[in-house]
Amino acid sequence: xxxxxxxxxxxxxxxxxxxxxxxxxxxxxxxxxxxxxxxxxxxxxxxxxxxxxxxxxxxxxxxxxxxxxxxxxxxxxxxxxxxxxxxxxxxxxxxxxxxxxxxxxxxxxxxxxxxxxxxxxxxxxxxxxxxxxxxxxxxxxxxxxxxxxxxxxxxxxxxxxxxxxxxxxxxxxxxxxxxxxxxxxxxxxxxxxxxxxxxxxxxxxxxxxxxxxxxxxxxxxxxxxxxxxxxxxxxxxxxxxxxxxxxxxx
Numbered sequence: 717x718x719x720x721x722x723x724x725x726x727x728x729x730x731x732x733x734x735x736x737x738x739x740x741x742x743x744x745x746x747x748x749x750x751x752x753x754x755x756x757x758x759x760x761x762x763x764x765x766x767x768x769x770x771x772x773x774x775x776x777x778x779x780x781x782x783x784x785x786x787x788x789x790x791x792x793x794x795x796x797x798x799x800x801x802x803x804x805x806x807x808x809x810x811x812x813x814x815x816x817x818x819x820x821x822x823x824x825x826x827x828x829x830x831x832x833x834x835x836x837x838x839x840x841x842x843x844x845x846x847x848x849x850x851x852x853x854x855x856x857x858x859x860x861x862x863x864x865x866x867x868x869x870x871x872x873x874x875x876x877x878x879x880x881x882x883x884x885x886x887x888x889x890x891x892x893x894x895x896x897x898x899x900x901x902x903x904x905x906x907x908x909x910x911x912x913x914x915x916x917x918x919x920x921x922x923x924x925x926x927x928x929x930x931x932x933x934x935x936x937x938x939x940x941x942x943x944x945x946x947x948x949x950x951x952x953x954x955x956x957x958x959x960x961x962x963x964x965x966x
Contacts (some may be wrong), residue, residue, distance in 0.1 A: 739919075763809060808836070812837055812838070836946075839915060891939075892939045
């Protein structure tokens, strides 16, 4: 992390808990860069997270007010905090398991109400910290600790889900697209209403090793290869498009 961002890190924090090759450290840098470029006042921000690998991004790392809450309940806590103090910029940073599986009902209703929350969902397509179980975002056919023969269920498209529910700013980027991701986070911070950014983040430890992508660089290269814009996807066949991940603002 560059020295200009060290002021955002809580004193005494020396290292992150993320596994080698995890994309969450890149995401943490992107969040802080976005805030720094906007010159956000940490005293006017609140970071809320649930339980899981991504929930460790703001807490204990950020030198500001953080709520590290119950599994799946980050949005419920964030809603209460925003209602109590509407002047706060409330940012929720958590994982796909926490926000869309355990906490799926809170997600759709927070989007439906268009509450002024900034939600960043680090999607590694699996329950990373709690054992590698299949999540609501796990691709069909992928192996997890609970689907040894391959996941039989179709995953959520989180961006379509929250957009249909009522979110008014929706975007998806990978940690391999840091510049676009930083700009999206800045737009989410400035947007009035429910903002949702899905961030694709590799998990070599739980997802990769079970799906023949256990080397971190393989997962990064796979994301680079698969992530395309809507314009790029228009020229693809249906079969080619099925292997791609559409990124951008929706």
